[in-house]
Amino acid sequence: MDYIERAIEPIIRRTLARKRSVLLLGPRQTGKTTLLQKIPCDYTLSFVQPSVRQKYERNLALLTQEIEAVKAAPPSKLPLVVMDEVQKIPEVMDVAQDLIDRKKAQFILTGSSARKLRRSQTNLLPGRVIALHMDPLMHLEYPKPSLEDRLLYGSLPMVYQSMETSSREADLESYVTTYLEEEVRAEALVRNLGSFGRFLELAAAEAGAVVNFRKLSQKIGVAHTTMMDYYQILEDCLLVERVEPYTESKTRKKLTRSQKYLFFDLGVRRVAAKEGTQPLQPTWGSLFEQWVGLELIRMLRLKQPRARLHFWRDPAGPEVDWVIRREKSLIPIEVKWSDAPNSDDIKHLAIFLREYPDAPKAYVICRASRPLKMGDKILALPWQDLPEVLLF
Template sequence: MYDRILVRYLQTTGRSALMLGPRQVGKSTLLSSIGPDLSLNLANPRTFRDYAKHPERLQRELEAAPPTMKTVFLDEVQRVPALLDAVQVCLDDQPGRFRFLLSGSSARKLRRGQANLLPGRVHVHHLHPLLAAELGQDFELDRVLAHGTLPGIYSERDSATRAADLRSYTDTYLREEIQAEALVRNIGGFARLLDLMAASSGRILNVQALCRDAGLGYETTRRYIDVLEDTLVMFRVPAWSGSSRASLVRHAKIFLFDIGVRNALLRRPLDAPLPDERGVLLEHLIACELYRRLGTLWPEAALYHYRTRHGAEVDFVLEVGREVWGIEVKASRQVSRRMLSGLSSLKDRCDRVARRIVVFLGERPQRLDGVDVLPLEDFLLQLPT
């Protein structure tokens, strides 16, 4: 089991918490490690039936609980959203009596069930696949670029088994469960859209092109994309607006939540990353490392991309408080001045640019025309944990 950074945050606060994240990122393992006094797994068919039929049962049980029962863990709470009302009653009527740890893999189901998300009563956290910092000495770049960092898959030592597990995950979870989540009628169209989203991962979202290629209507395509985002399978990196949007591309980039899932959906060989995709995959890795820190680990940061209508672009723009950081990703061992044009454009447009960074695969840091040229490992070490 890998040590998760979020455990430290949960252990240092007594607040109740709602942990959201895709399947198999380790939510149950993480929350169980805190040592709850009562655990209810709503993925268990019998437990689900009991509490779905009588959600008020939880409140009655907690009213009769002994004083030693303090921490209550509800796993996959989106399956019975009505339980959140019982949680609110307990938190309001007996402040400090219980601490609730809640996990869920679908914000869509919670919203669709008009769930009480307990504003002001619980802290909401997002758990993602493993960060490089959580892998520690187990971090292997080629392995990450091929198989991603879902904990159960990455911890498997046999590469062939890892690949088989990854394909099984994409087929049974993404293609079947997400399909069911979407109430899909056009199964073929949804399957094509899922593959197209994987192929578009790291690119600017073009809904019209996806409609055409998937053979779907515009509203259907938008709804399916919303489902993928609500189930935390994909995320958007919006366009940075700056001081004037007149000459900037305004559409978001999209990324799947895990590199290995992207590769499996596209039927890529999973023994090693394809050489001609190394740049795309490295950019995807940096996108995930930055995005996974937003919120709990880096609350003052917001993530964007930068692209002008004249072709200048920067892979990522971080707003950290009042500062702006421009980050370019290069899958090469050398960096030249001609690679800095996008960062120069960003600096010319915004006087708040405090750092310009190129992440590359060289061995030692460099300084080039005011730009920090950082090896991948050095860059990752500078990110908050």
């Protein structure tokens, strides 16, 4: 399969050029290992392999000795060490800290679960490494597929590069099964795998909606606090993105304060929800909204890491799908499954602009073939032009 250039690669290379180390977290099969194969390193360890894990679990000091030997070998330069899936042996983070502090090595550390690192009270090396996040493919990294293809099959590299529908379905089914077996059952994250499996299906089906923990807990017969714990597991295992509401307002006192969750990949979401490949017409709009949200999260991570994505909702009034919050400005965004947006599609954006007059622009992301000016500060953009919203 052809290598897909990843937008995060130049960021990693620039970080390494500054003699800093990198902690690269991201869900399984998003391309972390493939990307690292493109970066020359002096020593590589993958803790996915049981034999490698057992070797260092028995004698962790051996890891320090091996890396120091690489430093001592000619040419005597700061070696770059790659350690893949560090959550398998969280203690290696202490080894990395020691070697970084003594200027014996530079590291790229990868992981696919922040939960195990946190549960083991692992040292995440604050101040010593630059933490980056590896997402599935963004639109700019794979421009060819149709919008419908992206909404149904997601953007995991292995799925994108598979040409047969049956293979893609099998890959996605395997992903969900592997997650339940290896991340949840093997790590004993929950006592009742059956109830968690039902929760996973429900959470996938409800993705993109404002979450009501009590209502959802009644559907699967668990306490609402258990439901909250289950969502935290998904978040810690990097399977969902939590989006908080924007609640600051001088005029409204009842803005929604509950969050939304987006599955990190729409193909995984669909299979986890046990949905087919022929969504009902109203579903396309929801999937499109989720896709835009995910793209915005990924672009902000890369281009504007201090910015945050929110949504804005008054339960008794208007709502805006997405709001980008920067230090001094807000950018409201509506998402419409339409190729000809009209005045009704911008009503809530107009209300938002009146209530937050400092917002410089507002956007409708849609399926139009070219940009359309919809109002004084409102622009409709084709979904292919989504990156333009970050220019203001």
